[in-house]
Amino acid sequence: MEFAFTNSIQHASDGMKAQSYRMRIVSENLSNADTPGYKRKQLQFAQVYDTQAGRQVLKAGNVSLDRREGERVFDPGHPLANADGYVEMSNVNMMLELADAQQASRSYEANLSTFKQAIEMYQGLIDVLRR
Amino acid sequence: MYTNTYLLKLSSNMAAHQTARHNIVANNIANVNTPDYKAKDIVPFSKIYNVQTLSPSLNRPSPDRLVVEDRTASEKPNGNSVSIEEQMVLSAQIQNDHALAVSIYKKGMSMMRMTLGKNL
Numbered sequence: 001m002e003f004a005f006t007n008s009i010q011h012a013s014d015g016m017k018a019q020s021y022r023m024r025i026v027s028e029n030l031s032n033a034d035t036p037g038y039k040r041k042q043l044q045f046a047q048v049y050d051t052q053a054g055r056q057v058l059k060a061g062n063v064s065l066d067r068r069e070g071e072r073v074f075d076p077g078h079p080l081a082n083a084d085g086y087v088e089m090s091n092v093n094m095m096l097e098l099a100d101a102q103q104a105s106r107s108y109e110a111n112l113s114t115f116k117q118a119i120e121m122y123q124g125l126i127d128v129l130r131r
Numbered sequence: 132m133y134t135n136t137y138l139l140k141l142s143s144n145m146a147a148h149q150t151a152r153h154n155i156v157a158n159n160i161a162n163v164n165t166p167d168y169k170a171k172d173i174v175p176f177s178k179i180y181n182v183q184t185l186s187p188s189l190n191r192p193s194p195d196r197l198v199v200e201d202r203t204a205s206e207k208p209n210g211n212s213v214s215i216e217e218q219m220v221l222s223a224q225i226q227n228d229h230a231l232a233v234s235i236y237k238k239g240m241s242m243m244r245m246t247l248g249k250n251l
Contacts, residue, residue: 007154015161045165114157
């Protein structure tokens, strides 16, 4: 059922879904920060035309891997050490991931407050019916 | 010309305009991370409606031109031009303007009721 603020609410929920998917990717990266050989994941945002919904929809998808080399640590006793005694650790940069997490959280809150405003404005409209 | 129905019609058009603007701002906020997405805004109410005659203004843009790209917004390296801070300020303005339009409408209705007298 469509009403005046349908579009606002749909956009806000698209944004919230995208940002929470982004948080998920960040937490996966952070939890694997010490896994040897782990490549961090990256997310792409795009606006695609969804034929089922009949409008432009924000899609957070297309998870790709950051192919940079991880830090090489000298540890001959490690089971995964190569011939020179080096182990390649993950290429996750903690600072980068934490900053990303903070941005995702901020954007999520912005979308949430948009949603709340839409609801409040709609309630203001319904209020007119009250005597 | 300044009848009560004029007031009701004007305030309801103002509220509808604010609703459309809120839709656009919500879209901007959702797309804050999309590469190459440019922030959009709506043509101001004064350009769309002719307040004298309360009909669509003669030189208003066509419906597909009502949403314009915000050219004053600066671009980030990935081509996105949405600033969350600006959009949040805009949405606060929209909420206030919408509340203003709705209270004008309510006052118009209560004035009507007053003229009809206490027996109604």
